[in-house]
Amino acid sequence: MRRLIALLGLPLVLIAAGCAPAGSGRVAGGGPSGDGADHRWEAFEQRAVEVAQGWRPAAAWSTGYVPLEAPTVLVGDPGFTAETEQAFLAGWYRDQVELPTARPADGAIRFPDGTLTVPLVSAAEAYRQLDQGDPPPCEGRPSQPRPTVEPGPDGSVSSPVTSACTPLTVTAVKLGSAEVRTSRGVAAVPAWLFTVAELTAPVARVAVAPQSVTPLPEPTAPARPGPDGVVGAQHIQTVDGAKLTYALGVGACDTGITPLVQEHDNAVVVGGGVVRATGACIDLLKMEPVTVTLKAPLGARPVLDVLTGRVLTQQRR
Structure with missing residues (x-):
């Protein structure tokens, strides 16, 4: 009650x-x-x-763009495994596609109470913000069996080799939008959508230029x-x-x-x-x-x- x-x-x-x-x-x-x-x-x-x-x-709370979540969001169900979720949370990526360096035209953030036109960053800049570096070695995670010679009828067995944790592979990118919780409600925000080979949904990185983002x-x-x-x-x-x-x-x-x-x-x-x-x-x-x-x-x-x-x-x- x-x-x-x-x-x-x-x-x-x-x-x-x-x-x-x-x-x-x-x-x-x-x-x-x-x-x-x-x-x-x-x-x-x-x-x-x-x-x-x-x-x-301040006035910007109700007139500007104040995001209330991280600028990297998922667009749909990613179908995570333990390894791919770890890579997503850590920001481990590798690109297998050419990333445009030219900045696109200004885009519009669509709030429940109106729109706001903002400058955008290039796909290459968004990827630099997305990628947090290479993964470290992961103890006990095998990549390929390494042959070792042992006594026996066939003279060899396989033992695992410790490898680096697996990064996510970016295979395509396009400009779209993503839903982001903001000070003005959930908004459709311009974002670069990165197709990732290991996931079933794109990874979106908000494309709004930093000078147009109002801090909390x-x-x-x-x-x-x-x-x-x-x-x-x-x-x-x-x-x-x-x-x-x-x-x-x-x-x-x-x-x-x-x-x-x-x-x-x-x-x-x-x-x-x-x-x-x-x-x-x-x-x-x-x-x-x-x-x-x-x-x-x-x-x-x-x-x-x-x-x-x-x-x-x-x-x-």
Whole structure:
């Protein structure tokens, strides 16, 4: 059950996932004092209001191009194997095609609320941004059997040779577009689409020239430390209408992980509640995915971390 609260003159909705397992999507809540509400997270409520009130982006947030995810995206299902996914995440590529060096004409970014004309980079420049270098040797991964002479009837057997991890092979490129989450909602952004032999979908690299990309605004958050038992969000994993999945940064021994979210007209503030371990525990930050259902679709509203106030970007993988 959701509740509507008026606090410090700012309408908001607080959703707490109660004792549901992390990532379950189960939503529970409470009302005013005396109706069974869980008051453990009132400190989250107060801090989230302050974070939302401090959200004052510049004009470029609603007029420019502010991407909320990485400039390399997949266009469709890539059909990853463990090896090709590793290569994609690491940025290991080799080109088997001539890459045009000429810059194309200006392109248009198509937002839900309008268009923006921007200069573009060449395919060769996009590939230089895409390619993050050669893969290192991968311990224990065979490439070809290496003959070794051993005693026996036929005098030889084969043993594996350690080889480099496999890069992705670019076999074609064309100018197209890719869907990118931005400060103005999901936009169709000009992108170079690289055909990769090992994948079943193209790899897109946004073609917008760097001077037309507006960086994320500096975060604004209360100067005091975060409330005890409240943890921050690290990034968004998926957005599906009103369903939001994000990763919490929790301790290795934290339990009772509870997603917490507070909705406003201009922003959504997220974090989580945990029960801290009382004994000795390894000092390790663990990513814990959690899912909440908002009162309304996220749309173009930014998702802000309750501890730092920073805008969360989306990591699709």
